[in-house]
Amino acid sequence: MDILHSILVAAHLLGMAVIVGTFLVQMRKKSDFAVVPVLIAAIVQLVTGLALVGLAEAGDFDLNYAKIGTKLVIAVIVLAGAIGAFVAQRRGTRVAPWFHVAGGFATINLLVAVFWR
Numbered sequence: 001m002d003i004l005h006s007i008l009v010a011a012h013l014l015g016m017a018v019i020v021g022t023f024l025v026q027m028r029k030k031s032d033f034a035v036v037p038v039l040i041a042a043i044v045q046l047v048t049g050l051a052l053v054g055l056a057e058a059g060d061f062d063l064n065y066a067k068i069g070t071k072l073v074i075a076v077i078v079l080a081g082a083i084g085a086f087v088a089q090r091r092g093t094r095v096a097p098w099f100h101v102a103g104g105f106a107t108i109n110l111l112v113a114v115f116w117r
């Protein structure tokens with residue numbers, strides 16, 4: 001259980017780093033956003049986050065469900081932004097607004113994760 005928890009936390013932090021890192025590096029761009037890594041990482045965040053919650057419940061650890069619910073809603077917005085960016089890039093329409101939704105809300109989720117105790 002311990003090793004599974006560590007693997008999930010590592011994947012969760014890597015996913016966070018990919019979305020927020022890509023966003024910070026590319027936020028001033030007008031085109032050619034790295035949309036696929038952001039989309040994959042947004043899925044990773046949802047899957048690993050929910051798996052961490054499942055593991056905590058199985059292990060009878062205390063969970064702050066208001067915080068988890070808030071993070072879940074924000075993570076769904078991040079995924080919607082990433083899907084929107086992917087589709088917009090395929091169609092040749094504006095990617096920037098979608099990319100900023102994904103990156104901006106992932107940054108908010110990072111702050112929620114760290115400051116809400």
Ligand code: HEM
Pocket residue numbers: 009012013016019045046048049050052053056068071072074075078105106107109110113114
């Ligand atoms: C873009 C989406 C997300 C980002 C950027 C994010 C970010 C983070 C960060 C930075 C941490 C480490 C905070 C700390 O331990 O002090 C964390 C931990 C955690 N996150 Fe997320 N998160 C996201 C989505 C989610 C979702 C959707 C869930 C579940 C519904 C979730 C559940 C958790 C849990 C349970 C932990 C605690 C892990 C542990 O130490 O046992 N996260 N998250």
